Amino acid sequence: MGDQMVFKRYELKYMLTKEQRLMMQQEIDAHMVADVHGKSTILSLYLDTPDYLLVRRSSEKPLYKEKLRLRSYGVAGRDTEVFIELKKKYDSVVYKRRESMSESALEGYLSSGIPCKDTQIMREIDFAMKRYPDIAPAVLLSYDREAYYDKNDCDFRMTFDENILWRTEDLSLCSGIYGTPLLNADQTLLEVKTGTAIPLWLVHTLSGLGIQRTSFSKYGTAYQTMFENNHQTLPRRQNVPADFNPESISIVNGGNYKYA
Numbered sequence: 001m002g003d004q005m006v007f008k009r010y011e012l013k014y015m016l017t018k019e020q021r022l023m024m025q026q027e028i029d030a031h032m033v034a035d036v037h038g039k040s041t042i043l044s045l046y047l048d049t050p051d052y053l054l055v056r057r058s059s060e061k062p063l064y065k066e067k068l069r070l071r072s073y074g075v076a077g078r079d080t081e082v083f084i085e086l087k088k089k090y091d092s093v094v095y096k097r098r099e100s101m102s103e104s105a106l107e108g109y110l111s112s113g114i115p116c117k118d119t120q121i122m123r124e125i126d127f128a129m130k131r132y133p134d135i136a137p138a139v140l141l142s143y144d145r146e147a148y149y150d151k152n153d154c155d156f157r158m159t160f161d162e163n164i165l166w167r168t169e170d171l172s173l174c175s176g177i178y179g180t181p182l183l184n185a186d187q188t189l190l191e192v193k194t195g196t197a198i199p200l201w202l203v204h205t206l207s208g209l210g211i212q213r214t215s216f217s218k219y220g221t222a223y224q225t226m227f228e229n230n231h232q233t234l235p236r237r238q239n240v241p242a243d244f245n246p247e248s249i250s251i252v253n254g255g256n257y258k259y260a
Contacts, residue, residue, distance in 0.1 A: 008095045009155075009193050013216050018186040020209050021160065027205045028148060032158060035147035037073055042145050043173050045070040046219045047129075048138035055138075055223045064090045067219065068128060068135065076103045076173040084109070086125045097121045103173060137171035139226075141218050142179065150199065157193040158202075164189065166222035182221055189216060 016024070047068040048054045058065045065088070072082040084106060085098040098121070101109075105116045115126045129135060143164040150156040165179030183189065190211075192198060206212075 008093055009157075009195050010092065011094050012192040012194075012198070013214055014190040014192070014206065014211050015183075015214050015216065016160075016188040016190050016211060018188070020211055021188045021190075023209055024190075024205060027201060028158070031151060031199070031201055032148035033151055035149055035157070037145075037147055039144070039146050040073050041075075041177060042143055043072045043075065043177075044141045044218070045137050045171060045173055046139045046141070047132075047135050049132050049134050050136075052138065052223060053132070054135075055219055058217065059220050059223070064088070066128060068125070068132075069219075070106060070137075070173060071098075072103070072173040075176060078102065078104045078174070080173075082106055082173055084125055086128050097124050099125060139166055139168055139219060139222050140171050140175070140179070141166050141182075141222060142177045143218070153199075155195050156199065159191045159193070161189040161191070161218075162187075164218060166218075166225075168226065180225070182218065182225070189218075 046055070047070070054065075054067055058067065067087045069085050069087070070082060071085055072080060074080075076082050080103050081100050082103045083098045083100050085096060088095045099117060099119065101116055108114075109116050113129075115122045141164065143161045146160045148158045162183075164182040165177065166182055167179035170176075192202070
């Protein structure tokens with residue numbers, strides 16, 4: 001399956017022990033197929049303002065929130081295809097727009113502010129970028145992911161993330177894989193991604209293994225950890241501009257989720 005750049009979905013998260021992860025594999029093999037990327041190491045470079053406005057808004061769980069990030073699959077080179085993504089959440093539904101380009105082209109866009117593509121998706125991303133004039137790379141996260149989609153419903157996805165690392169220096173998709181662990185060594189983050197409902201077999205599996213849904217944000221957790229480690233008080237949120245209207249932001253025609 002190829003990448004799709006536009007979609008909408010619900011995202012449910014669960015924290016698994018190593019034993020629970022192993023016990024789930026038999027059910028996964030019976031119902032799911034490995035994604036085109038299968039097992040991969042993902043680098044996600046989150047963009048934010050100097051006072052971390054985006055992650056602070058997100059942590060307050062508002063009706064509407066958005067994040068901007070760069071992503072690569074493995075450490076990127078200058079000619080590697082990478083992605084810039086605008087991830088929105090409105091009334092519990094996640095919408096994502098992403099555009100692909102070479103790493104060098106992406107770096108050029110970030111430096112100049114001039115889009116290197118004239119597409120609807122790129123215009124949406126550029127509009128969001130320009131809402132935050134001082135936005136810049138803030139935190140780099142890397143993690144090992146196994147991704148699957150349902151044999152009978154390619155819109156239903158499951159991903160398992162381990163070895164989640166974060167850092168605030170050397171903020172480049174071209175840098176190596178290293179950083180501070182975000183989880184314990186025996187923990188795995190399961191993300192269930194669906195446009196409709198969870199299949200019955202998974203409901204039974206989660207219940208049988210005693211796995212309960214959790215609220216977990218990689219970037220949000222890294223942000224909290226960063227200030228706790230430095231014994232700093234988290235900055236207070238600035239007020240949202242009076243003219244900011246979530247309803248004015250394009251979140252229609254989300255499309256189907258084809259990519260984990």
